[in-house]
Amino acid sequence: MSGSAADRRSAIMARLRHTLGPFLDRHPHLRRARERMRSAFMSKMGKIRAHSDPSSFPIYILDQAESAACFFSAAYLGRNAEIFVADAGLADVLLVDIDGDRLSEMAAIYPKQWRTQTADAFATVELLATENRSFDVVIVDPYTGLMQRILFDLRPWMAISGLWLVIGTSAPLLAEIGCQPTSHSLTRWLTEAQPDVAAICAVTEVIFRDDFMGGIYWIVMRRVAAVELNSPGAVSIE
Numbered sequence: 001m002s003g004s005a006a007d008r009r010s011a012i013m014a015r016l017r018h019t020l021g022p023f024l025d026r027h028p029h030l031r032r033a034r035e036r037m038r039s040a041f042m043s044k045m046g047k048i049r050a051h052s053d054p055s056s057f058p059i060y061i062l063d064q065a066e067s068a069a070c071f072f073s074a075a076y077l078g079r080n081a082e083i084f085v086a087d088a089g090l091a092d093v094l095l096v097d098i099d100g101d102r103l104s105e106m107a108a109i110y111p112k113q114w115r116t117q118t119a120d121a122f123a124t125v126e127l128l129a130t131e132n133r134s135f136d137v138v139i140v141d142p143y144t145g146l147m148q149r150i151l152f153d154l155r156p157w158m159a160i161s162g163l164w165l166v167i168g169t170s171a172p173l174l175a176e177i178g179c180q181p182t183s184h185s186l187t188r189w190l191t192e193a194q195p196d197v198a199a200i201c202a203v204t205e206v207i208f209r210d211d212f213m214g215g216i217y218w219i220v221m222r223r224v225a226a227v228e229l230n231s232p233g234a235v236s237i238e
């Protein structure tokens, strides 16, 4: 037999699959047992990856990035966004969520250098803005009930975004503000509704994520001017 050990292994596996496949098709309970065994041996990160869809996230924004802040980051252990940040190799990452237990689970899975903050996202972003902190990429992934509050005041989120801001939104919320899920439509709305924010960013893309509530989307915004958008108030956190 010629070729590398890896080639030989993959040829053997292909032959096994070819032989076993039809047998497992005739015995579905054996196929299910095999899936359960595979799942048990898969790493936690592998499982998150298996439930994530890279085509639903603007992965290219991570190419030039070195730091990221992910707000509302915990419920599904990061399958909506945080897994892509990890796969892009970013080490300087802050995860913020009010669910401390879930964040602890994530701390055990994701790179050791990543920091977690159990806190209210709105208070935290105001505070970070006050402290002039900035992250190359800021990802905001709230449940639908909080999307309006974020979209209607993008100032603090944009204030701490050095290169990109990505926020989750829903079809009903877009309908409420008279927008289509397009960058053109959202740019027009933003220019009227929040001119100070519109002046320093461009809505570059709106990406469909899933069908929930008629459509969940990522709005992708790129910072185009370095003007500060500081917000008042807030005390310091560790």
Ligand SMILES: C[S@@+](CC[C@H](N)C(=O)[O-])C[C@H]1O[C@@H](n2cnc3c(N)ncnc32)[C@H](O)[C@@H]1O
Pocket: 071, 072, 073, 074, 075, 076, 077, 078, 079, 080, 081, 082, 096, 097, 098, 099, 119, 120, 121, 122, 141, 142, 143
């Ligand atoms: C859509 S889920 C986030 C999913 C996450 N990005 C993932 O891929 O696993 C929304 C998250 O918001 C968190 N959350 C709800 N209210 C919050 C608040 N006021 N501040 C911070 N996190 C909050 C929930 O604990 C939940 O983890």
